[in-house]
Amino acid sequence: MTIVALRPFALPAEHGGWGFLAEPILVGMLVAPSSSGALVAAAALFGFLARHPLKLAVQDAVRGRRYPRTFWCRALAASYLLAALLSLAAALAMSGTRMLAPFALAAPFAIFQLLHDAKNHGRGLIAEMSGAVAMASVVAAIAIAGGTGTSVAYGLAGILIARFVPAILYVRALLGRLPAWWAWTAHVVALGVIASYARLPAVAAMAVLLLRAAWGLTHEPPRAKTIGWREIAFGVATVALVAIGY
Numbered sequence: 001m002t003i004v005a006l007r008p009f010a011l012p013a014e015h016g017g018w019g020f021l022a023e024p025i026l027v028g029m030l031v032a033p034s035s036s037g038a039l040v041a042a043a044a045l046f047g048f049l050a051r052h053p054l055k056l057a058v059q060d061a062v063r064g065r066r067y068p069r070t071f072w073c074r075a076l077a078a079s080y081l082l083a084a085l086l087s088l089a090a091a092l093a094m095s096g097t098r099m100l101a102p103f104a105l106a107a108p109f110a111i112f113q114l115l116h117d118a119k120n121h122g123r124g125l126i127a128e129m130s131g132a133v134a135m136a137s138v139v140a141a142i143a144i145a146g147g148t149g150t151s152v153a154y155g156l157a158g159i160l161i162a163r164f165v166p167a168i169l170y171v172r173a174l175l176g177r178l179p180a181w182w183a184w185t186a187h188v189v190a191l192g193v194i195a196s197y198a199r200l201p202a203v204a205a206m207a208v209l210l211l212r213a214a215w216g217l218t219h220e221p222p223r224a225k226t227i228g229w230r231e232i233a234f235g236v237a238t239v240a241l242v243a244i245g246y
Contacts (some may be wrong), residue, residue, distance in 0.1 A: 009073050012052040016171075016228065019235050020132050021048045024139035026159050030086065030182040032146025032242035040089035040099060040145050043084045044138045050080035055117040101143070102157065106137035125172065132164035137203060152246065156209045159202050162190035163209065163238050167231060170213050187213045201245030205238045 013020075054103045056075035060070045091099065109130040116127035136157045143153035165185035173183040191206040212234055221227065 006072055006076070006126055008042060008057060009053045009069060010049070012049070012075055016231070017048070017131075019232055020135040020164060021045065021138075022162065023235050024135055024137075024157075024190075026239045027156060027160065028139040028142025028146070028240050030239070031152075031246045032096075032143045032148045034142075034146035036091045036099075036145040037093040037142040039087045039094070040138070042088035043091065044141075046080045046084035048135075050077050050084065051114070051117070053077040053080070055114075055122065058118045059120060066177040068178045082240060091145055098150075099141045099144045101150075102137040102140035102153070111133035125178075128168055129165050131159055136160040136164065152190070155197060156172065156242070156246065157200055159194055159205075159242055162194050162206060163235070165210065166190050166213070167234075170216065171227055171231065172217060174227055175222075175224060180217045181212055183217060199245035201241040205241035208237060208241075209234060 025044060028037055029041060053073040054056055057070060057073040058065060059163055060073070078106040090180045091167060113122060113127045113131040113134065116122050116124060121127060122131075137158055140157040142152065166183060169178060169186045170183040172178040173180045187206075187210040191203070191210050194206045212230075222230075
């Protein structure tokens with residue numbers, strides 16, 4: 001009997017993906033804490049955990065092959081998805097269906113990434129940005145569940161998108177995978193868009209991210225692991241500033 005280690009399938013190792021999950025949850029819960037929002041956060045967590053085993057299970061199905069991992073990937077994906085659905089159902093029972101609107105708007109982006117996952121192209125630029133945009137919907141759903149207005153909820157999602165998309169381009173530029181001007185342009189546009197509607201601390205967060213890009217893109221890039229940890233730190237700073245502003 002083949003012994004299968006479950007941890008590589010049960011817990012994704014992508015640090016960037018964890019950041020894309022944690023930042024919307026933290027912003028949403030700090031700005032509009034509520035029990036139903038916590039359930040939405042739990043649903044997002046389980047949905048995020050389901051992605052990796054689901055991707056592997058779908059890839060095995062596309063190949064028409066069964067490996068020792070196949071059963072466990074299917075079981076893990078089904079368990080996580082069931083937990084996500086139960087958490088979301090409980091949140092809906094408490095706060096109504098209004099919180100589903102952000103997820104409905106984000107669904108095409110999530111589906112696009114899942115389709116690319118199935119082809120093992122989930123780390124492509126457009127797929128990665130689509131996944132980040134989809135994750136930003138979590139903050140809007142949590143905020144709506146917590147009783148905020150839709151303008152604030154979607155405004156928070158916009159701030160997170162303005163954080164995520166330039167960050168993806170910035171990291172790729174540091175790793176030599178994209179021209180630096182892509183990251184420069186994205187950060188300038190993000191600052192301009194957020195400055196047009198967001199509160200001052202959120203604008204300050206975008207300015208800090210632009211300054212970090214200006215420094216990083218004009219100096220020798222560090223190791224990939226160091227880049228990742230620095231992005232986590234800037235993510236924490238962004239969350240703090242946005243929460244202070246709202």
